Amino acid sequence: MAFCTEGHESTSTDYCDVCGAPIGMQFGSAAPHSALCPSCGAPSEGRFCENCGHDSALPAPPPAPPVKEVREDSTRTVGGAGDNGSADASVWVATVTADAAHFARMRAQKGPDLDRVDFPDYYPDRRIPLQGPNILIGKRSVSQGVHPDIDLSVAPADIAVSRSHAILHIEGATLTVTDLGSTNGTCLNDSPTPIPPKTPIPLQDGDRIHVGGWTTITLTTEPG
Incomplete structure (x- = not known):
C-alpha cells in the first residue's frame, strides 16, 4: 500500500486517490519541496494547483502565441476597412x-x-x-x-x-x-x-x- 505526502493510503502509485497529493514518501516523512505549476507558475505541492486548478498529471499547456504588433501606419482603403480593419478607412x-x-x-x-x-x-x-x-x-x-x-x-x-x-x-x-x-x-x-x-x-x-x-x-x- 502506498502513502501520499498527507498520510493517506492509496492504491494508486503516482497520486493519492483521496487528496491528489504525490505518492513516494512514507507517512511521517518531511513534506517535499514545493514545485512550480507549469500553467501559472505558482508554487504547488499537490496534483491540482491551488491557484489555477491545473492538473499536473496532464501535459504542460502550450505556450501562448506572441502578440502581434499593430502598425500605426495602417493602410487607408476607400470604400471599406483595410486589411487590419483599421478605424481610419x-x-x-x-x-x-x-x-x-x-x-x-x-x-x-x-x-x-x-x-x-x-x-x-x-x-x-x-x-x-x-x-x-x-x-x-x-x-x-x-x-x-x-x-x-x-x-x-x-x-x-x-x-x-x-x-x-x-x-x-x-x-x-x-x-x-x-x-x-x-x-x-x-x-x-x-x-x-x-x-x-x-x-x-x-x-x-x-x-x-x-x-x-x-x-x-x-x-x-x-x-x-
Missing part, C-alpha cells in the same frame, strides 16, 4: 443637391417630362454614406417593391427621375455607376450626353452624377 458619401445648371441643360434638351419639371424653391443638401456593394438610385414605390438606397422621392421630388434610375456598385476601392435604362438618362460632370445604359462607368472622388431634371449627386470619400 475611408467611405464613399453621396451628397444630393438641386443643381440649377443641370436643370438649364435638361430644359434646353426638351426631354421627356421636362416641360412639367420645376426647379425647387428650397432643397437642403442631403448627405448619404454609402453601404455597398450595391446602392440603388431612384424613387420609392411600395406597390412596385422599389426601395432605393438614395431615395429621390423625398419632397420636393424630381419627377424626371425614374423609379429604378441607376445603381452604384462598390468593389474594394472602385466605385461605378450604371444607368438602368432610365427615361431621361444619367450624365456625368456637366456633360449633356448621357452615359450608355446598362454599362458600368468608373467614378473618381469628386465626380458628379446628374439624374432627372435638376438632381445632382456628388461622390466624395471621407474618413470612416
